[in-house]
Amino acid sequence: MKILVSNDDGYLARGINVLADALSRVADVVVVAPDRNHSGASNSLTLHSPLRVHRVENKRYFVNGTPSDCVHLALAGLLDEDPDLVVSGVNHGANLGDDVIYSGTVAAAMEGRYLGLPAIAISLAGPRPTNFEAAARVAVELVQRLERDKLPADVMLNVNVPDRPYDELKGLRATRLGFRHRSEPLIKTKDPQGKTIYWIGPAGPGQDAGPGTDFDAVENGYVAISPLKVDLTRHEAVPRLDDWLRR
Ligand code: MN
Secondary structure, eight states, X not given: OEEEEEOXXXXXXXXXXXXXXXXXXXXXXXXXXXXXXXXXXXXXXXXXXXXXXXXXXXXXXXXXXXXXXXXXXXXXXXXXXXXXXXXXXXXXXXXXXXXXXXXXXXXXXHTTTTSSSOOEEEEEESSSOOOHHHHHHHHHHHHHHHHHSOOOTTOEEEEEEESSOGGGOOOEEEOBOOEEOXXXXXXXXXXXXXXXEXXXXXXXXXXXXXXXXHHHHHHTXXXXXXXXXXXXXXXXXXXXXXXXXXX
16 A cells, blocks of 8 residues: 655654654555644645755655645655555644644645545644654554555545553544634734734634534544545535525
8 A cells, every 4th residue: 555644744743753654564655744834724735936845765755835735746746656545644733623624734634635545634632742653553553444444535534643652542433523612812912123913822622522523532532533525515505595596
């Protein structure tokens, strides 16, 4: 099996290196990742400046672009042949609920949606996560499971692993995305010249975080696996909108 590994924390991040090393033991791995931290980049593409690819070592590259750029480049001509799937991560921090809208980790996986197997975004959920080996082992297990027993390729798996040693994980759970409360307010401060600057505040706490959600699974020590689709259409609202337009 051929796997393209990317992330949004940059090619030097511990998460991607632990992941790539673990997957290399069971698959043919190529890494194409951003040259720096692009967390929160979502599905952005760089359209107004050129992209340069640097080879760190055999089959490991970094790019002066976003997570989506990296996977796009890899699949649209950089690699000689398509991988079977994209695995993105291991992200330094959770991607739960509406985090996926902003996540570069999820975006990198999403850019692999045309491949033969479901793309996987994997994140280590904790404020300062440390157990990357545990998350990488979960990724390896999922890849091996997919190899034995395929899932439709139009599903993406958004995986969140509680930050604890592998032996302390309670198991795998199929979940849905929860929702967060609104983000914390902006942080308003001054730059050294006395001008006002703003920091985006932290994500809000879980709001819809009850049983069945990714929040709940992670909170209880389970690996949360939410199947995602790219189609954002709210299909059941199309007839109602049509009605409204005709009134
Ligand atoms: Mn990140």
